[in-house]
Amino acid sequence: INCDDAPLDNKNVRTALSMLMDRATIAQTCFAGRADATSLPVANVPSGVKAPAFDQEAALKLLKKAGIYDRDNDGYLEIRGGSDFKLQIIYNKQYGTKGAVLEQYAKTLNEMGIQTKVIPLEFEACQSRLSRGRYQMYYGEYEMTSDFDLSAIISRNGDRNFGDYRSADMTSALNDLNNASEEDYDMAYQTYLTCFAKETPIIPI
DSSP states (O other): OOTTSTTTTSHHHHHHHHHTOOHHHHHHHTTTTOSOOOSSSSSSOOTTOOOOOOOHHHHHHHHHHTTOBOSSSSSSOBOTTSOBOEEEEEEETTOHHHHHHHHHHHHHHHHTTOEEEEEEEOHHHHHHHHHTTOOSEEEOOOOOOTTOOOHHHHSTTOTTOTTOOOOHHHHHHHHHHHHOOTTTHHHHHHHHHHHHHHHOSSOOO
């Protein structure tokens, strides 16, 4: 997510967008059941962490909290100032599955009043848009290490933090996790995931 681009700079908006992704259906259809759906960057979410679940009503409430709702009853959501809430999501068109995922996601967003367009691009065009910050959302892949460390993507100086995401809370949670002793690791891990669920710097699938 381009966290410099309003209204995506608002964590409630990002979390709402995560809650509007029907991952369970996507896993069954686009991935033919050969994938595990998750809204957090872990395979198994600890019991003490509340992950953003697919919940259209709750998502609309979060959006309204951020000042985004249907002001004129035309079926479309408007941001502050009255402009329609429009989204463009880019991806490398070499990967057909990504396109299928995004089309299904966009269908849900459009039904909720968020005018969403999926844009397939060549690899070079995607990289150019990312490096220049000329995008709103991008569907990519990131191969994680066994410790589920996302510092490269969500830390302030991460080399793949294309969305320029910055958060003192997330930085603190990441540092505490990376420096936690064996005794304190579980608590630091839960704190990190709880912070991620509130901030939604990226939207895992």
